[in-house]
Structures are given as C-alpha cells and as structure tokens.
Amino acid sequence: MKAAIIDWPLTPFTGWGGYGIQLAQALMEQGRFKPLLVAHNDRTVQCDLHWLAALDHLEACSKGLRQRLTDAEQQGVLPIATSAALGFSPLGNQAPSPRCTTTLQVGVTFFECSRFREVDVNHMRNYSLLITGSRWNQAVLESYGLSQSRLVHQGVDTALFNPAPVPRLLKRSLVIFSGGKLEIRKGQDVVIAAFRSLLRHHPDALLIAAWGNVGDVALNTIALSPHVQGVPDGGRAAGLAPWLEANGIPLSNVMLLPCVVNRQLPALIKQADVAVFVSRCEGGTNLMAMESLACGVPTMLSANSGHQDLLEMGMRHCLPVGLDGAGQVDSAIVAPYGGDPLGIWGETNPDELLETWLRIAKEKKNLRDLAVQDAAAMESMSWRRSMANLLDLVTITLPS
Numbered sequence: 001m002k003a004a005i006i007d008w009p010l011t012p013f014t015g016w017g018g019y020g021i022q023l024a025q026a027l028m029e030q031g032r033f034k035p036l037l038v039a040h041n042d043r044t045v046q047c048d049l050h051w052l053a054a055l056d057h058l059e060a061c062s063k064g065l066r067q068r069l070t071d072a073e074q075q076g077v078l079p080i081a082t083s084a085a086l087g088f089s090p091l092g093n094q095a096p097s098p099r100c101t102t103t104l105q106v107g108v109t110f111f112e113c114s115r116f117r118e119v120d121v122n123h124m125r126n127y128s129l130l131i132t133g134s135r136w137n138q139a140v141l142e143s144y145g146l147s148q149s150r151l152v153h154q155g156v157d158t159a160l161f162n163p164a165p166v167p168r169l170l171k172r173s174l175v176i177f178s179g180g181k182l183e184i185r186k187g188q189d190v191v192i193a194a195f196r197s198l199l200r201h202h203p204d205a206l207l208i209a210a211w212g213n214v215g216d217v218a219l220n221t222i223a224l225s226p227h228v229q230g231v232p233d234g235g236r237a238a239g240l241a242p243w244l245e246a247n248g249i250p251l252s253n254v255m256l257l258p259c260v261v262n263r264q265l266p267a268l269i270k271q272a273d274v275a276v277f278v279s280r281c282e283g284g285t286n287l288m289a290m291e292s293l294a295c296g297v298p299t300m301l302s303a304n305s306g307h308q309d310l311l312e313m314g315m316r317h318c319l320p321v322g323l324d325g326a327g328q329v330d331s332a333i334v335a336p337y338g339g340d341p342l343g344i345w346g347e348t349n350p351d352e353l354l355e356t357w358l359r360i361a362k363e364k365k366n367l368r369d370l371a372v373q374d375a376a377a378m379e380s381m382s383w384r385r386s387m388a389n390l391l392d393l394v395t396i397t398l399p400s
Helices: 015-030 049-075 118-125 136-143 188-201 221-226 237-247 287-294 307-311 331-337 348-363 364-379 385-398
Strands: 002-006 035-038 084-092 106-109 131-134 149-151 175-179 206-210 254-256 274-277 301-302 316-320
Touching: 002 015, 002 348, 015 049, 015 084, 015 316, 035 049, 035 118, 084 301, 118 331, 131 136, 131 385, 136 149, 136 221, 136 307, 175 188, 175 307, 188 206, 221 331, 237 254, 274 348, 287 307, 287 364, 307 316, 307 331, 348 364, 364 385
Parallel strands: 002 035, 002 084, 084 106, 106 131, 131 149, 175 206, 175 274, 206 254, 274 301, 301 316
Antiparallel strands: none
C-alpha cells in the first residue's frame, strides 16, 4: 500500500491536531494509502479509544521514518528522500519547504496575513497541491499565481455536534458561549467589554468561556486591546480567572472551561442561548463556530475573513455583526500576524454585541427554534464530506 506522510502533531486539543486526526482516519478508512506520522501525537484519555488503538499501529509503522527525520534535523540535512506517494505539510503565515520528499507534495494552509514574503511564495510554488480553508485564503493564493491551490473547507463532526436536545441545566436570564484560544485575533476582548455592559441589564447573565490557550500561543497579544487591561498569567483557567476579575467580570458570571477537546463541548454549547465569535480574522471557517451552528444555537459571527463562508450559507441562526468593520483594525493589532494590506481583518463594536444580546434575551425561544431547523445545513460541511473532497483532489492530482 502506498504511504501518506502527515507532518504535524495529532492532538484533539488544537484545530490543526483535530484536522490531522480526521485526515489519518479518512486515509485508513479509504484503504488506498497508509498514514505515516512523523510528529509527536497526543495520547490523552480524551482521545477516542478506537483512535488510540489505530494510533498504536500507525506509530509502529512510522517509527523508522520518524527516527530518520529526527536524525536529519539534528544534522541539518533536510529534506529527506522517501518513497511515499503523498506528503501533507502544514502552512500558515509562513510557508516552509516540506521536510520529506514525496511523489505528491500537499500543503494544507490556513493563514491570517494577506501578504506573503517572496521566500514563502517561492516555497509554495514547489508544492504540487495547496489546500486552502476559506474563500479569501484561496483568493490570496490565486493572486500570487499559485494555480495549484484548491479550496476544501474543514469539517465538523455532525455525529457529535447536532441539534439533538440535552437537559438545559444552566438557568440564567441569558447564557452566552464564547470559544477560541485567548489572543487578540480571536476578539475575546470585545466580548469582555460587551459582557461588562450586559451585566448592568442582566446581572445574572452567564458567559461560558472556552478560551484555554494551550502553550500560551500569541497570548501576550491581548495586551494590544483597547478594551481590556493587562495580560493573564498563563492561558489556562487559573491564569484567566484573576485577569477577568480585574477587567470587571465577576467569577460568579463566568464559567471558565479548562483546555478541552471538542467532544466535550456539545452539551455545554447547547446550554447557551447564543454563541458569539467576533474574531478579527479567521484563516479558515472557525471550527468552534461551525460546531455551534451545527448544535442549533443562534451564533453571532463577525462579518470578515473566513466567517464570510459560513454567513453566505444563509442559515437564519448565523447572525452577522461588525458588517462595517472590514479594514478597521488597528495596524498594531495586525502586525504580530504579518500585516493586512488588503484590509481583510475586521473590527466589531462591543455596543453592537450588547444590542444583539438584549434582543436575543427577549426572543430566546423563537430564535432557538429557527436555529434547530437550520442546523441541518451544516451536514454539508461534515468531516466526512470534507475529507472525501480532499482525497478526491489528491487522487486526481497524483501521477499515475
């Protein structure tokens, strides 16, 4: 059987890690390619048991190649030559060359910058196929003449995230779900500013904050916000709690989640009357936003970048905010992410969130009924369909 190398860590705690797990599972299920895993993989108890059993086999098959790659890195002699048919490499705001040579080099890319360095563009030209996660990412690569780029949206696990009812145990006048690792790009500072104001109208409101930041990636960027002060002492709940209190959010009004895997989220998301995602930029479609929509929860999305792909689906429970915010993000906020000369990033006014929440508080049942009806539209973005589209593209492109 031909081999397919996946060159990033597989873990249920990150978007990239979840994508890799779905890709490995799809390759195994299809049966045409044998996945080889050359990065560290997570064996947390939160992993599915059938996946852990498969991981034992995959890592045993990958051991020799992984050792070769480790040795080559230490000696500075990358890339290494392999006989693998496929090589999947992760690309972001920077685009390194593949670490392993394969018959078909596939770059999977989600990025937030709208301008690349020449060296990164040249590296991308060496990939046989570039998979983009949003229409705007696709348009940027096409503007560089990268004609081998193809759009394949990431997926959502609709077996877990669906509108089937669960007991509603969190009884407040308004329950809000907000997700994404804490950083300035994700816009949690806007949510904090709006929620402070909401408490004057609904003193018992509850914010469910799935903001855990594994590894504190870009955590310090939150200091660039005009809405909050200071930086948490670490990206986990213990560090976030005192920081939120210092920024005017009583702990009695917030449920701070630990760093969780997505299979732990469906019942929690369904406790909410509304979910909110006001990212200033998303390279993809925002996995947690997709999961919220699939659960049949009214979901507010900032109308910029990758969120546009979801808004254009026409679901009645997909509520746009920040419609006039594109290109309005302060240059200091964008700078750590590579700049935004095309004005793709967008800003959202906290007052708009407040107004929308106050309306939702009065119309909760009607909005939830509409959301449950329209949630079925997310079946078109399931992981099964996403991975089938990806592997179809790979099969067509792979030399016979």
